[in-house]
Every structure is written in C-alpha cells, then in structure tokens.
Amino acid sequence: MSGILEAKPKVGYFYKGEQSGPELNEALSISVDKVKSVPVVIDEETTVYDAAVTMFLEDVGTIFVVKDNLLKGVISRKDLLKATLTGDSGATIPVSVVMTRLAKIVYCYKNDRFIEAVRKIVEYDVDCLPIVVEEGENELRVIGRISKTSISRYILELAKPNKE
C-alpha cells in the first residue's frame, strides 16, 4: 500500500490512489462488455399494456423488441407513456406500432469503449443502448444493454472507498 493512501485523512468515497488504480482515461476506455446488463426482450406482437407491465416487473426503462432473437425495435418508458396518454391503456395496440424501428436505433458492439457508449447515449438523447452482434445481412442480435443506470453504477464503482 502506498504512502499516499495512508496519508489521506478523508473518509467516504475517494479514488483508490494514483499508484494502485487505473487512470480516468483507462477507466473510461474499458469495453462496454464489462459493464453490460442483461437485456429485457419482448415479441413484437406484445401489447403496449403488457410491455409496460414487463417494464415494471423487470424494473427497466427500455425493452428490446425481437423476432427470432433478432432486433426489430426499442421501446422506452417515454414511448409507452405517450401511447397510454391518449386514454387508451394500450391493451390492444401492439408495441410494434409505437416502438423505435431498427433503422433508427442507436446501438453499440461489445468491444466498443465505455466512453463511446456514453457519448452515444448523451448525443442521441436515449436512456439505453442495445449491445449487438451482426447476424447475416442487416440483422442484429441483442446480447446486452448499457444504460444511464449502468453508467452511474460504473462511476460509483470507480469511486468506492478503498478497502485496504
């Protein structure tokens, strides 16, 4: 353990120390694969109502719409709120009507860097990106997700109190 760490009188959250931990640059350059969460997926014939129920049960803000495991669309809490605000609870409308379609989805690959995913989330103003692998021609399979929640969790992780 370094002298620098021992000399620090502060309590609470601080970085592990210049000599033992990665630098900020390094920390923000890890692959998204290392911070990814399990994606929540539904079929495109699922109703808006059932998609909302799934969102509450799984406690996520974004669900991916798939067919034969291939990505067809993304549905967010915002999309569902817009759909239910009309007075119809969405019991009959399929999510495919209100989802963001494949052509407009922002995504990333598992080897993309964490900070690149952060940049996409901020610049495209989305809460979550699917992490995909290409499958055949113009088809994408979802293998994970990275969200604003994942970002916040990872930053907190970097700042955890030194346990040594």
Add this chain to the structure above:
Amino acid sequence: MSGILEAKPKVGYFYKGEQSGPELNEALSISVDKVKSVPVVIDEETTVYDAAVTMFLEDVGTIFVVKDNLLKGVISRKDLLKATLTGDSGATIPVSVVMTRLAKIVYCYKNDRFIEAVRKIVEYDVDCLPIVVEEGENELRVIGRISKTSISRYILELAKPNKE
C-alpha cells in the same frame, strides 16, 4: 503541454493528461452545484395528464411538485406511466395523488459532492435528485436538479478530446 500527451497516438476521446487535468478523485468530488440543471416544477393541483405533457415539452424524466416555491413531491415518468396504465389518461387526477411525498424524497444540497449524488441516485434507484436549500422548519426550496443524464454528460465532458 506534457510530453506524455504529445506521445499519445490515439484519436477520439481520452482524458486530458495526468499533468494538465484533475485526477479522477478530484473530478468526482466537485460540488453538484457545478453540474446542476434547471429544475422543472409544477403545482400540486396539476393533473397527471398535464404533468405528462409538461414532461414531454420540457424533455425531462422527473418533475418537482411545489407549493409557494417549497418542495411537496417528486413525480417521475414511471409514476405517470403507472397512473395512465389504468385506462384513465389522468385528465382529472391531481399529481399529488401519485407523486412521491416530501418525507420519502431523496435530495442533496448544492455543496454535496458529485459522487455523493451519484451514490444516492444508484442506491435509492431514482433517476434524479432535487438540489435544495433549507427554508424555515422542515421546508425545502428546490434550486436545481442532478439526474442520470447530468452524470452521463459530466463523464463525457471529462473525456472530451484534448483541444490543445
């Protein structure tokens, strides 16, 4: 400019350099006041429907409910989706019925550190914290907000390409 920076061949996002920028510890310890956004507030008699419309117009995920400028509650996209999912679009229900009430609100003060706000957001599983000042007895005035979006933006800012 340091030799370390000049020697770096990478392009894209990287930290400004060990010698010219703040360290991670320092970067995560700035006060929330420096990353805060303007809070969006509504009156407690506003309907669920109008709150949702305000949320879309202002493009935020959380709205603070106030009376005479004092914090009374917090309403999130999740709260509104739950309220509209019943089939009623919330045209008559006031937000005060579905909001999180003062006693249960997680908040922070303007001098709190950024990383403390991140910790509260992650641990209490909320998207956004009001930044408050105490006013009289048990009253809080909202002066800003910090959200998962603010966190993502700040992290991206730290990693901006070196412009020198």
